[in-house]
Amino acid sequence: MAKAPVLTPQADDFPRWYQDLINKAELADNGPVRGTMVIRxxxxxxxxxxxxxxxxxxKQAGAQNAYFPLFIPQSYLTREAEHVEGFAPELAVVTHAGGKELEEPVVVRPTSETIINEYFSKWVQSYRDLPLLINQWANVVRWEMRPRLFLRTSEFLWQEGHTAHATQEDARDYAARIHREVYEGFMTDVLAMDVVPGRKTAKERFAGAINTLTLEGMMGDGKALQLGTSHELGQNFAKAFHTQYLSADGEQEYVWQTSWGSTTRMIGALVMMHGDDNGLRVPPRLAHVQVVVLAIKGDDEVVAKVREVGERLKAVGLRVVVDDRTDTPFGRRAIDWELKGVPARVEIGPRDLEAGTAMLARRIPGGKEPVALDALAELLPKLLEEDQAQLLRESHERRVSRTVDVATVGEAAEAAATGWARIPWADLGVAGEAKLAEQGVTVRCLVGEDGGVPDADDAPGALAIVARAY
Amino acid sequence: MAKAPVLTPQADDFPRWYQDLINKAELADNGPVRGTMVIRxxxxxxxxxxxxxxxxxxKQAGAQNAYFPLFIPQSYLTREAEHVEGFAPELAVVTHAGGKELEEPVVVRPTSETIINEYFSKWVQSYRDLPLLINQWANVVRWEMRPRLFLRTSEFLWQEGHTAHATQEDARDYAARIHREVYEGFMTDVLAMDVVPGRKTAKERFAGAINTLTLEGMMGDGKALQLGTSHELGQNFAKAFHTQYLSADGEQEYVWQTSWGSTTRMIGALVMMHGDDNGLRVPPRLAHVQVVVLAIKGDDEVVAKVREVGERLKAVGLRVVVDDRTDTPFGRRAIDWELKGVPARVEIGPRDLEAGTAMLARRIPGGKEPVALDALAELLPKLLEEDQAQLLRESHERRVSRTVDVATVGEAAEAAATGWARIPWADLGVAGEAKLAEQGVTVRCLVGEDGGVPDADDAPGALAIVARAY
Known part of the structure; x- marks a missing residue:
């Protein structure tokens, strides 16, 4: 008789599988206020x-951290016309504070371009003050009608970078540097996520930007998720907030700006990209728990041994948890660590002590085999690097195998039912993009034939990546 | 002719000196919404x-980080009567979101006991789940009528710990452990701040607590500042939120709880405890810039040398900035680093190159002397440890020399004009405390004769520390 699965299988109901996993792996709970989230x-x-x-x-890219207020005067938002139009429907507004009605309502930041520009205007005087490269780690609020944990929450955590430059070229280069070195680099090297760098179409751009760079990932069900965007803001906010500098030639000039953000949504992506029917699979370079050493039974010698092994593995730099909670059945604990996606489980019981071995269960390739206790400290770091590479390879193979080249809007919509489509932007165009939108399909980004990012929407050879998206 | 001082001297106007320093050392700016702050x-x-x-x-004390929502349903606050009474006047309330009026207004968290208890009630089932030790790093909002940067701001950053225990004793011990190992330990060892650990009187307790432990520091003007508090909450929130566990005996019991917080106010304390008329003095163990290596002139050889020296000092683990911005006059840069309180300045000019020396300016003891370039890497770590000890010693000596033992309420009020008074609590009592309050003087904490923390307000020999406070 087959055991009931711990999670709804992905193939049966992918969204339900996702919810089950988030809940059972104890990643997050729904908050009491609609769309908010408790991160466990x-x-x-x-x-x-x-x-x-x-x-x-x-920091390697030269930006320094700072902190700007949560509350923004409502009037700031309205200074950049596209910006307010983009964000107005999502704002949370404080009307009362300190027991009184406020003279001017304040909004809870949905993003901080406006308030940051107010200060950049004070801090930037001359070309010597440029580039000004600032980042903040913060919470932001965008009221969400169809919330989903980590993917769309009314409050989320993120970093938002904001920079001011003397020239458009410098701003453009910096946005591209963040896009590639920070976002793509981190997602590829640490999160083991295959992501596609590209350029948003005018329709999908950030409200107030002249160009948005994005990284798009393919989830386990073939849908796309936007992961980290970098915007060129041109001089839009500089003009709205009078952010000017005295050039070397003695002229007052508006600065050129960028902003860029990545969020707790990356946790949702991790789940949907690497998870399977048994739970999450955490890439070892990311994992805060890379190895769990489990006592199978509450035998004194076994408990002493798991602690000793735990210390030895920590000593070689691994991030280790020792699980000697033997008042909980071993099977339940093993399933729990599997749900949580810890890459390696070292299981030790009385019989293993005699043999000088442990059972090593590997979450990423799967499978279990006995390993000599003395070999673990040397073996595990190598296996974890193999696991890291496997996750990246799997996500790359999924994306390649589920992306098809198409020639018409109809074919693109059809392909988007199960994966991604690639179509020349010259063939699709703004009209084709609008048609796809009617069917819930969007242009995720434009990419070059050579895998680079096009300089402009109408760059020769630009291809549109078309998909359904979270 | 004496130069105009960079800052208003402390002796002329301490609050003005504080504002000047925060501004000129580029620590923070006022935010656009009253009481908010931009941390530079x-x-x-x-x-x-x-x-x-x-x-x-x-983490060493066993707590794990998590994140709870910014928005709390208004009804949660009202469940614990003292708690809502304490916080109601300071709440910021969101009444509109997503373009609509909300059915139930939500408050922006002033602290998270209520929302956290809602989840503790779900997560805690049996005695095996206890103790539950959670911390979060977050922003909170308490509307402030008389804001002052870092000391009282409508939004501030903090950590708040929240724990649930099976017994009152365990909760009490944990609150005491955080008070001593985390707060007092960090403030003494890293911030070089002399702080007095004590117990708050009933009047000064956290709203909803049965006991509040505090650390009080004496600022440069003799006033007190509360720095980090740890509360025993008893079963107050557990009863309001039905946070119960099944005991080993099979009984449903309410948990015993603690909460504890420390905030960006510590930055204000750092300024007011260690600052002088030339600016901030940052304790070397805290400093993110311990050493600045300055090029006096924009000579190629000098610039190459400061970079080389910078690398050598980084290689021995020092946190170093190289200042080769020689298009700004050297004197201005030197004053700026002095304002910012960087412990050591290594100044190198063309003449130093020949001699193989640098001028070493030490911010904490003051003074400048030539030092052989080759000696710096070995010398600086030792000098910085001396500087660290000096700051702690100075703050200790100030507190001891400006604290007087008194016998009457009148004497206590008089002593509080310039420093702290110590008076037996049995002599002062609740009535004396109320009289002092009329004169703007408060009981900062109760301490034992032996320097320990009294178990109860009426513990034999308890002494009240009495002062004006920020």
Whole structure:
């Protein structure tokens, strides 16, 4: 008799599988206010590792962290016309504070371009102050009608970078640098996610930007998810907030700007890209728990041994948890660690002690085999790097095998039912994009024939990646 | 002719000196919404170092990080009567979101006991789930009528710990452990701040707590500042939110709880405790910039040398900035680093190159002397540890010399004009405390004769520390 599956199988109902996994792996809960989210310790541990890895790359790119207020005067939002039009429907508004009605309502930041420009205007005086490269880690609020944990939440956590440059070229280069070195680099090297770098069409651009660069990932069900965007803002906000500098030639000039963000949505992507019917599979370079050493029974010698092995594995730099909670049945604990996607489980029981071995269960390739206890410290780091590579390879193969080249809008819509379609932008165009939108299909990004990012929507040879998206 | 001072001297106007310093050292700016604050990169760098140091201690104490929503249903606040009474006047309320009026207004969290208890009630089932030790790094909002940067801001950044325990004793011990190992330990060892651990009187307790432990620091003007509190919540929130567990005996029991927080206010304390008329003095163990290596002139050889010296100092683990911005006059840059309180300045000009020396300016003891370039890497770490010790010693000596033992309410009020008074709580009592309050003087905390923390307000020998406070 087959055991009832712990999760709804992906093939039966992918959205339900996702919800089950988030819940049973203890990643997050729904908050009491519609669309908000409680990130539980295991889920937050993933976010902390993402923060550390991204923060190091952001600093490497020369940006410094700062913190701007949560509350923005409503009037700021209205200064950049496209920006307010884009965000107005999603705003949360504080009308009362300190026991009184406010004279001017304040909005809870949906993003911080406006308030940051107010300060850039004060801080930037001359060309010597440029480039000004700022990042902040913060929560933002965008009221969400169809919330889904990690993917679309009314409040989410993110980093948002904001920079000012003397020339358009410098701003463009910096947005491209963040797109490639910070976002694509981190997602590929650490998250083991195959992502496609591209350019958004005018329809999909950030409200207030002149160009948006994106990274798009294919999820386990063939849909797309946008992961990290970098915007060239041109001089739109500079003009709205009078952010000017004195050039070397003694002229007052408007700065050229960028902004760029990545969010807790990356946790949702991790689940939907690497998860399987048994739960999450966490890439070892990201994992805050790379190895769990489990005592099968509450025998004193076994407990002493799992602790000793745990210490030895920590000593070689692995991130290890020792699970000696033997008042909970072993089987339940093993399933729990499998759900949580810990890459390696080292299981030790009384019989293993005699043999000087442990059972090593590997979450990513799957399977179990006995391994000599003395060999673990040398073996595990190598196996974890293999696992890391396997996840990236799997996600790449999925994307390649489920992307088809098509020639018509009809074919593109059909392909988007199960995967992605690629179609020359010259053939699709704004009209084709509008037709696809009627069927819930969007142009995720434009890419060059050579895999590069086109300089403009009408760059020769630009291809549109077309898909359904989260 | 004496130069105009960069800052208003402390002795002339301490609050003005504080504002000048925050502004000129580029720590923070006022936000556009009343009471909010922009934390600039140099100030935020201090906060990042505080976060890292505190976070490691919090994890060492067994707590895990998580994240709870910014928005709390208004009804949650009202479930614990003292709690809502304490916070109601400071709440910011969102009444509109997503383009509509909300059915139930939501408050922006002033602290998270209520929403966290809602989830603890779900997560805690049996005694095996206890203790549950959670921390979060977050922003909170308490509407502020008399804002002052870092000390009282309508939005501030903090960590808030929330724990649930099976017994009152376990909760009490944990609150005491956080108070001593995390807060006092960090403030003493890293911030070089002399702080007094004590117990709040009933009047000064956190709204909803049965006991509040505090750390009080004496600022440069003799006033007190509360720095980090740990609360025993008893079963107040557990009863309001039905947070129960099944005991080993099979009984449903309410959990016993703690909460504890420390905030960006620590940056204000750093300024007011260690600052002088030339600016901030950052304790070397905290400093994100411990050493700045300055090129006096834009000579190629000099610039090459400062970079080389910078690399050598980084190689021994120092946190170093190389300042080769020689298009800005050297004197202005030197004053700027002095304002920012960087502990060591290594100044190199053309004449130093020949002699193989640099001028070493030490911010904490003051003074400048030539040092052989080759000696710096070995010398600086030792000098920085001396500087760290000096700051702690100075703050200790100030507190001791400006604290007087008194016997009457009148004497206590008089002493509080310039420093702290210590008076037996048995002599002062609730009535004396009320009289002092009329004169703007508060009981900062109760301490034991032996320097320990009294178990109860009426513990024999308890002394009240009485002061004016920020």
């Amino acid at each position: 310790p295991y889920g937050y541990g993933l976010w902390e590792r993402m923060q550390q890895g991204m923060d190091a790359r952001i | 990169p140099y100030g935020y760098g201090l906060w990042e170092r505080m976060q890292q140091g505190m976070d490691a201690r919090i």
